Amino acid sequence: MVAELGLLALIFALIFSLLLALLPIVGWYGRYSNLLAMAKPMAQGQFVFLLISFLLLVWVFLTDDFSVAYVAQQSNTRLPYYYKISGIWGGHEGSMLLWLLILAGWTLAVAQFSKALPKDLVAVVLAVMGMVTAAFTLFTVFTSSPFERIFPDIPADGRDLNPLLQDIGLILHPPMLYMGYVGFAVAFAFAIAALITGRMDNLWARWARPWTDMAWVFLTLGIGLGSWWAYYELGWGGWWFWDPVENASLIPWLVGTALMHSLAVTEKRSGFKVWTLLLAIFTFAFVLLGTFLVRSGILTSVHAFANDPTRGQLILAILLTTLVASLGLFAWRAPQFREQLSFHPGSRESFLLINNVILVTLGVIVALLTLLPLLWPVLGMGQVSIGAPVFNMVFNPLMALLIFFMGFGQLLQWKKDSLKTVLWPMLIWLPISILLAFALTYLYGRTLNLLVVLSLVLALWILFSSLLSMQKRGVFAADGWQALRRQPPSYYGMLLGHLGVVLVVIGATFVTQYEVKRDVRMGPGTEHELAGYRFVLQDFEVVEASNWVADQANMQVFRGQRFVTELQPQKRDYFIAGQVMTEAGIQSRLHRDLYVSMGEPLTDGDWSFRLQVKPMVPFMWLGTLILCLAGILAVLDRRYRRGDDYE
Amino acid sequence: MNRALFAIPLLLAIAMGSFFFYVMRSGIDIEALKSPLLGKPLPSNQLATIEFSGTRDPSSLHEQGPFLLNVWGTWCPACFDEHPVLNRLAQEGVRIIGLNYQDDLAAAQRWLIELHNPYEVNLIDADGQYGFDLGVYGAPETFFVNADGLLVHRQVGEFTMEMWRNELQSIWESML
Amino acid sequence: MKQFMILVWLSCVAMAWAVEQTGSQSPLASQTSIFEFHFEFANDEERLRYQQLTRQLRCPKCQNNNVSDSDAPIARDIRQRVYQLLNQGFSDEQIVEHMIARYGDFVTYRPPFGWRTAIIWLLPMALVLLAAWSAWRVIKSRAKQQVKPLNQAEKAKLSAWLEAN
Numbered sequence: 006m007v008a009e010l011g012l013l014a015l016i017f018a019l020i021f022s023l024l025l026a027l028l029p030i031v032g033w034y035g036r037y038s039n040l041l042a043m044a045k046p047m048a049q050g051q052f053v054f055l056l057i058s059f060l061l062l063v064w065v066f067l068t069d070d071f072s073v074a075y076v077a078q079q080s081n082t083r084l085p086y087y088y089k090i091s092g093i094w095g096g097h098e099g100s101m102l103l104w105l106l107i108l109a110g111w112t113l114a115v116a117q118f119s120k121a122l123p124k125d126l127v128a129v130v131l132a133v134m135g136m137v138t139a140a141f142t143l144f145t146v147f148t149s150s151p152f153e154r155i156f157p158d159i160p161a162d163g164r165d166l167n168p169l170l171q172d173i174g175l176i177l178h179p180p181m182l183y184m185g186y187v188g189f190a191v192a193f194a195f196a197i198a199a200l201i202t203g204r205m206d207n208l209w210a211r212w213a214r215p216w217t218d219m220a221w222v223f224l225t226l227g228i229g230l231g232s233w234w235a236y237y238e239l240g241w242g243g244w245w246f247w248d249p250v251e252n253a254s255l256i257p258w259l260v261g262t263a264l265m266h267s268l269a270v271t272e273k274r275s276g277f278k279v280w281t282l283l284l285a286i287f288t289f290a291f292v293l294l295g296t297f298l299v300r301s302g303i304l305t306s307v308h309a310f311a312n313d314p315t316r317g318q319l320i321l322a323i324l325l326t327t328l329v330a331s332l333g334l335f336a337w338r339a340p341q342f343r344e345q346l347s348f349h350p351g352s353r354e355s356f357l358l359i360n361n362v363i364l365v366t367l368g369v370i371v372a373l374l375t376l377l378p379l380l381w382p383v384l385g386m387g388q389v390s391i392g393a394p395v396f397n398m399v400f401n402p403l404m405a406l407l408i409f410f411m412g413f414g415q416l417l418q419w420k421k422d423s424l425k426t427v428l429w430p431m432l433i434w435l436p437i438s439i440l441l442a443f444a445l446t447y448l449y450g451r452t453l454n455l456l457v458v459l460s461l462v463l464a465l466w467i468l469f470s471s472l473l474s475m476q477k478r479g480v481f482a483a484d485g486w487q488a489l490r491r492q493p494p495s496y497y498g499m500l501l502g503h504l505g506v507v508l509v510v511i512g513a514t515f516v517t518q519y520e521v522k523r524d525v526r527m528g529p530g531t532e533h534e535l536a537g538y539r540f541v542l543q544d545f546e547v548v549e550a551s552n553w554v555a556d557q558a559n560m561q562v563f564r565g566q567r568f569v570t571e572l573q574p575q576k577r578d579y580f581i582a583g584q585v586m587t588e589a590g591i592q593s594r595l596h597r598d599l600y601v602s603m604g605e606p607l608t609d610g611d612w613s614f615r616l617q618v619k620p621m622v623p624f625m626w627l628g629t630l631i632l633c634l635a636g637i638l639a640v641l642d643r644r645y646r647r648g649d650d651y652e
Numbered sequence: 653m654n655r656a657l658f659a660i661p662l663l664l665a666i667a668m669g670s671f672f673f674y675v676m677r678s679g680i681d682i683e684a685l686k687s688p689l690l691g692k693p694l695p696s697n698q699l700a701t702i703e704f705s706g707t708r709d710p711s712s713l714h715e716q717g718p719f720l721l722n723v724w725g726t727w728c729p730a731c732f733d734e735h736p737v738l739n740r741l742a743q744e745g746v747r748i749i750g751l752n753y754q755d756d757l758a759a760a761q762r763w764l765i766e767l768h769n770p771y772e773v774n775l776i777d778a779d780g781q782y783g784f785d786l787g788v789y790g791a792p793e794t795f796f797v798n799a800d801g802l803l804v805h806r807q808v809g810e811f812t813m814e815m816w817r818n819e820l821q822s823i824w825e826s827m828l
Numbered sequence: 829m830k831q832f833m834i835l836v837w838l839s840c841v842a843m844a845w846a847v848e849q850t851g852s853q854s855p856l857a858s859q860t861s862i863f864e865f866h867f868e869f870a871n872d873e874e875r876l877r878y879q880q881l882t883r884q885l886r887c888p889k890c891q892n893n894n895v896s897d898s899d900a901p902i903a904r905d906i907r908q909r910v911y912q913l914l915n916q917g918f919s920d921e922q923i924v925e926h927m928i929a930r931y932g933d934f935v936t937y938r939p940p941f942g943w944r945t946a947i948i949w950l951l952p953m954a955l956v957l958l959a960a961w962s963a964w965r966v967i968k969s970r971a972k973q974q975v976k977p978l979n980q981a982e983k984a985k986l987s988a989w990l991e992a993n
Contacts (some may be wrong), residue, residue: 241897243897246892248892249892279658283661286661287661290665297672301676303672303675303676303682304682314676317676318673318676318677321669321672321673321676324669325665325666325669328662328665328669329662329665329666329669332661332662332665333662335658335661335662336658336659336661336662337658339658340655340658345970346970347970347971348970348971349971350967350968350971354970355967355970355971358963358966358967359963362959362960362962362963363959365959366955366956366959369955370951370952370955370956373951373952373955374948374952377947377948377951379671379675379682380947381944382680382681382682382684383674383675383678383680383682386944387685387686387688387932387933387934388684388685388686388932388933388934389933389934389939389944389945389948390886390933390934390935390936390937390939391937391939391948392884392886392894392937392938393883393937394884394937394938395937395938395939395948399952403956522879524865524867525865526865526866604865613865614865685888685931685932685934686932687932688928688929688930688931688932688933689930780905784905784909784930785930786930787930787931787932789888789889789902789931790889790902
């Protein structure tokens with residue numbers, strides 16, 4: 006009964022979203038203000054019913070109603086309640102419902118927090134979001150309802166949640182990622198509304214900007230969480246594989262980052278308008294493309310719910326309809342926004358342009374390399390794999406170039422600045438930073454690894470550029486404290502954001518270049534030395550939980566004679582799901598992670614182990630958090646200038 | 653700036669969408685691996701036989717006519733399912749050579765007695781080295797070798813009588 | 829979306845496990861572990877080469893995983909062959925070629941350069957060039973634009989507009 010109510014609520018939400026998609030648009034063309042005013046209540050109704058539907062699904066999960074197919078597939082009576090809830094977004098149907106709920110949540114937020122915006126613009130923005138919601142609600146109701154029953158053979162118990170997903174990572178990562186993914190629908194809706202209404206000024210950009218920044222923060226956090234989760238949960242210590250499914254989230258991030266920066270130009274200088282519109286459309290298009298790739302199984306990344314071609318074709322149809330409609334609208338209406346903003350080659354605009362060009366190129370290249378392997382089987386030419394070596398070869402140099410230009414860009418002023426004011430200090434700094442980087446690399450690793458040197462040069466480059474920028478703003482002058490306080494949060498957001506990027510780069514470079522791993526055979530009392538650490542296996546014990554039993558190794562780690570830590574890697578047997586999982590034993594310090602995973606039992610009570618020492622891994626997580634903080638600072642800035650119009 | 657430029661994104665999107673629809677609707681198996689040995693002779697090696705009839709070299713077996721080289725093992729359930737189809741084909745006069753892959757000799761001999769033996773001869777590849785050189789990545793696999801000793805087709809995974817009639821038989825007949 | 833990627837992994841692990849259980853690969857060969865602790869290397873450089881090669885090679889059975897991290901039996905066979913060839917003094921390129929000759933281009937994450945695969949490198953390169961050229965052109969054209977000082981009427985219009993807003 007509850008499940009049917011859930012489906013009913015979903016259908017009500019569908020009706021609200023259809024009305025939301027329709028009424029304000031009719032209102033706009035017919036100039037009926039009462040129809041325009043309908044947008045807000047419709048957005049509210051849509052959200053309320055999706056929330057009800059979602060809560061009913063939670064209820065069905067918590068009460069272990071295995072007559073519902075999705076519950077039987079994702080849950081089990083022995084599962085702790087928090088995994089029962091997070092199990093909802095562990096599969097296709099439930100994660101679609103979460104996707105919709107979050108989309109409705111963003112719609113509601115736009116409806117509530119846009120009082121200062123022109124009513125008709127908000128109404129059209131909401132209508133566009135209603136269209137997206139309507140399309141995906143239709144898709145969910147007809148092909149992916151999580152409320153489907155299995156009759157008459159109701160299983161006595163569920164099949165248990167995939168053990169890999171029984172983790173704090175799964176509780177947090179998908180909702181964050183969807184918040185980011187779906188949040189870009191707001192920027193998209195703003196762009197479409199601008200095209201429909203023909204109004205796109207600084208005010209428009211000022212309103213679109215915080216929404217974009219927020220979506221970006223969530224997406225960054227989502228990707229970071231996913232990477233972190235893969236790192237500790239998969240048991241091998243990998244954190245990025247250039248898998249199509251990962252790329253599906255990286256591409257919108259790259260293009261979204263470009264959008265964030267181009268919106269700055271649109272806001273402050275009324276420039277790059279057409280380009281901003283295009284980026285807003287493309288960011289969301291890449292979100293939909295990612296959704297399509299992940300849920301259709303068209304690419305050779307086998308994942309569990311990839312096997313329904315009709316679903317894939319329907320999402321493709323939604324994607325194409327959205328794209329054709331929005332890009333058609335763009336082709337028709339965007340030429341009116343052409344402007345010829347003039348700026349000096351050494352101005353901030355021109356470096357933001359370079360930033361945009363590089364980021365978009367990166368996004369498009371990642372997309373192409375991800376999709377390209379489809380070409381060979383289609384042409385009957387066998388199979389080709391495009392993996393990490395190719396991606397790194399293309400991605401890393403462009404990223405380095407981006408950071409190099411970033412060092413200049415953050416120093417320059419709008420409209421007209423001369424590179425000369427910053428060129429000399431920076432150019433003098435360059436050889437110094439190169440020498441310093443070589444010295445640091447040698448001191449650290451006793452080798453001259455050029456990639457490490459490059460990452461350090463980039464870090465020092467940005468560090469110096471940030472200091473120079475603060476100096477230009479008078480931070481190091483006599484009344485430095487005052488100058489420090491005078492700077493708007495967005496200024497700190499910019500500096501922090503760029504610092505975060507550099508930290509991620511440092512972490513990623515060091516861990517790939519300097520990690521050491523060793524596969525060994527160990528029994529109680531055995532010890533192995535790796536990178537200066539002595540791993541001593543004490544003993545094994547058996548550990549139990551409600552739905553798994555594990556062999557656990559107790560391993561002490563010493564550095565010389567000094568005790569460092571005790572690691573407890575496990576081999577878990579999830580007996581209901583019938584799967585064996587490797588739980589790594591990890592000790593994390595800022596400068597390195599110790600990472601031990603158990604392999605298989607051998608003769609004489611020994612086990613095989615993989616011992617790893619991975620330098621600087623936490624830099625990546627720290628960098629990601631700093632990126633998020635930077636985004637939040639940028640949003641805060643918008644808030645308290647809400648009243649006045651132009652700087 | 654030319655107005656027509658504004659339509660470029662639209663055209664790109666349509667092209668890309670059509671490509672995806674084509675891929676999804678054409679039913680092309682994008683996961684099937686093509687054997688790099690196609691059009692080439694099998695690797696040469698002297699392999700012992702289950703029947704204790706001395707050693708044979710798979711790369712010279714074509715001298716007695718085209719054949720199917722079927723890679724199997726008693727540990728492979730799909731091979732069990734496929735076996736009746738092989739029996740049937742052998743009856744119809746298709747020449748089948750077995751490659752007993754990473755298997756236990758006694759178990760293989762018992763299998764052939766209990767389930768009938770459709771194979772002209774069975775080569776032993778206990779350590780899987782020859783299978784590796786063939787590029788075998790999961791049994792059963794069936795290699796179609798023509799009278800010139802060249803690989804014409806590789807079938808990965810179990811095939812049924814229906815699949816034989818629909819696609820494989822014509823390949824076989826084209827080799828005769 | 830990472831959970832879907834996790835599912836990718838899981839399906840590989842599960843597949844390998846199921847394979848182990850149902851035996852699509854010989855149980856005789858399954859005695860060894862995914863962790864090649866029994867491989868002895870002459871020096872650290874050789875170990876590093878082994879680790880890099882097994883990361884570059886793709887497991888043909890589980891669809892998106894390298895042979896270093898995969899516990900599918902075929903991945904183990906490939907690891908053993910890599911180790912053998914390394915010991916026989918083959919170079920990295922020769923080892924990759926050896927695998928390609930058996931499993932096709934699919935087996936390496938870095939496709940060999942040739943006419944069949946040229947597009948993988950040419951396309952990004954072309955894109956980068958196109959991007960650099962268009963950025964250059966836009967910056968140049970925007971810099972050229974004259975910024976005329978406002979005349980009296982325009983100034984009046986501007987201040988009126990500023991007040992209105």
